[in-house]
Amino acid sequence: MKPSIQAVSQTDQVLAEHRELRTLLTHLEGFTVQPRPEIGNEGFHRWAADLSKHLVELHDKLFRHFRFETSSGVFDELVKIHPRGAKPLQELQRQHPQLLGEVRELVHSSLSYSQGEEPANPRLRHRLGEILNHLRNHEDCESELLTRLLGRDIGAVD
Numbered sequence: 001m002k003p004s005i006q007a008v009s010q011t012d013q014v015l016a017e018h019r020e021l022r023t024l025l026t027h028l029e030g031f032t033v034q035p036r037p038e039i040g041n042e043g044f045h046r047w048a049a050d051l052s053k054h055l056v057e058l059h060d061k062l063f064r065h066f067r068f069e070t071s072s073g074v075f076d077e078l079v080k081i082h083p084r085g086a087k088p089l090q091e092l093q094r095q096h097p098q099l100l101g102e103v104r105e106l107v108h109s110s111l112s113y114s115q116g117e118e119p120a121n122p123r124l125r126h127r128l129g130e131i132l133n134h135l136r137n138h139e140d141c142e143s144e145l146l147t148r149l150l151g152r153d154i155g156a157v158d
Helices: 005-032 044-071 074-081 083-094 096-114 124-154
Strands: none
Touching: 005 044, 005 074, 005 124, 044 074, 044 096, 074 083, 074 124, 083 096, 083 124, 096 124
């Protein structure tokens, strides 16, 4: 059984969104290695506000991306064709709320920071690095799985 043209198109969209997210993650990683002014020093508020802006953008893109993955039905169709893909796809989808929660946690901390308050987590940039790695690994696993599931069918003999 071959995936429908719509499923292939939707999978291509998911993979394109994964590439966009990787670019955003790389940009955020670059931002976090820049020197951060101390609270109260010149440039601090701008740095913290920029961090908040980047994190809100990340959260928004992730939210819309995860919603599309779920609502498009592309995962469901691929599972019908390749039932062995069901468990890994379900495990990846179960990570979505946790990933969004982790990014929301960072947004809240960065907003406190931009108001000149110490964040609840004094190692905010370290935590951000951990979450960015977690997100990158998640998206890479999804991309690899989707490509593999589609690739099996594309090379199959009728």
